[in-house]
Amino acid sequence: MKVLSKDQVESYNNDGYLIVENVLNGDDVKELGLVTDTFVEKSRNISEHNENFDLESDHTYENPKLRRIKKPEKQHPVYEKTLKDSRILDVVEDLIGPNIRTLGGKLNMKAPGGGAQVEWHTDWAFYPHTNDDILEVGVPLDDMEIENGCLMAIPGSQKWEAISHHENGVFVGAVSEDAFDMEDAVPFILKAGSISVHHVRALHGSAPNMSDRPRRLLLLGYLASDAFPIASQGVASSPSDWEEWNSKILRGEPTDRPRLEKVPIVFPQPKPENAGSIFEIQERLKRSHYEK
Numbered sequence: 001m002k003v004l005s006k007d008q009v010e011s012y013n014n015d016g017y018l019i020v021e022n023v024l025n026g027d028d029v030k031e032l033g034l035v036t037d038t039f040v041e042k043s044r045n046i047s048e049h050n051e052n053f054d055l056e057s058d059h060t061y062e063n064p065k066l067r068r069i070k071k072p073e074k075q076h077p078v079y080e081k082t083l084k085d086s087r088i089l090d091v092v093e094d095l096i097g098p099n100i101r102t103l104g105g106k107l108n109m110k111a112p113g114g115g116a117q118v119e120w121h122t123d124w125a126f127y128p129h130t131n132d133d134i135l136e137v138g139v140p141l142d143d144m145e146i147e148n149g150c151l152m153a154i155p156g157s158q159k160w161e162a163i164s165h166h167e168n169g170v171f172v173g174a175v176s177e178d179a180f181d182m183e184d185a186v187p188f189i190l191k192a193g194s195i196s197v198h199h200v201r202a203l204h205g206s207a208p209n210m211s212d213r214p215r216r217l218l219l220l221g222y223l224a225s226d227a228f229p230i231a232s233q234g235v236a237s238s239p240s241d242w243e244e245w246n247s248k249i250l251r252g253e254p255t256d257r258p259r260l261e262k263v264p265i266v267f268p269q270p271k272p273e274n275a276g277s278i279f280e281i282q283e284r285l286k287r288s289h290y291e292k
């Protein structure tokens with residue numbers, strides 16, 4: 001083990017998530033926050049989603065509401081440095097082994113006073129692979145609590161059979177309300193500097209931000225380098241460009257031997273028309289999990 005205890009690994013294996021405290025320091029978090037502010041400033045000048053930004057529906061020049069920075073590691077070296085940070089990779093290595101590829105990242109932001117929810121889903125539904133040694137690390141730039149819409153997960157759900165994320169035969173990127181009981185949800189209450197880790201098959205979501213504080217969460221995806229994609233939506237790379245594919249390896253050696261495990265999959269097709277980010281796909285849901 002590089003940094004985690006046996007108990008922490010066991011807890012991750014049982015629950016499908018783990019909180020690790022004090023991984024980054026105050027300066028790291030401050031730097032990430034300041035850079036993120038510059039992206040919010042830039043977003044004033046756009047009025048529609050584009051390849052870099054996803055916007056809330058009430059985003060304006062005067063009151064910018066940037067919902068997501070897409071692939072932040074390609075947009076600023078500070079995000080790239082965080083994606084490759086050895087303190088984070090040590091945690092990842094303890095959970096999925098020494099050969100690590102990255103799926104890249106995203107930075108989700110919830111503006112104070114209503115910033116959008118994320119409907120309940122598994123990341124696996126979007127990008128099933130040949131094995132499920134895949135996880136996402138959450139790096140909060142603000143303290144994350146229930147009031148500002150922290151991430152939540154259902155313990156043990158990473159061991160469930162594949163869950164459909166379809167409605168009326170179309171992929172909507174969220175499970176149906178009766179697939180789980182929200183009362184079982186565990187909130188990831190995190191101080192900035194701590195990180196969360198959730199398994200690719202863990203059912204998770206987050207409520208709107210009803211506080212007067214922001215909630216900015218950098219999400220970084222990592223997988224065992226012998227996990228090859230079966231389908232991809234949004235974040236997964238493709239081995240069809242071998243050089244690019246292997247450039248995503250952060251630790252260990254490239255491999256041409258995908259590891260095949262008996263993993264349950266519901267294929268994420270057919271997609272809705274003009275499927276964009278997870279937020280746009282989930283807008284097709286007839287009823288939000290957070291509607292009263």
Ligand SMILES: O=C(O)CCC(=O)C(=O)O
Pocket residue numbers: 106108118123149150151204205206217219278
């Ligand atoms: O930002 C959040 O609270 C959750 C994000 C998430 O699950 C996703 O983007 O896949």
